[in-house]
């Protein structure tokens with residue numbers, strides 16, 4: 001059990017309440033993690049706030065997100081036996 005949700009809370013506070021600004025650089029850095037969380041069924045939006053908003057407003061990153069999501073989802077899916 002290495003997960004520390006509390007640490008995330010503290011970081012969020014340090015980064016500021018409300019909507020932290022996420023630029024393409026941050027988006028790119030965090031996208032892997034964001035997608036992993038999404039695929040794992042975790043609350044990605046809460047862990048990396050602002051990223052969703054950036055994806056909504058940035059077609060380039062949204063496209064990147066979609067292809068990464070498809071890739072990671074495929075990796076996490078066992079053999080296609082259904």
Ligand SMILES: [Zn+2]
Pocket residue numbers: 023024027054058060061
């Ligand atoms: Zn972007």
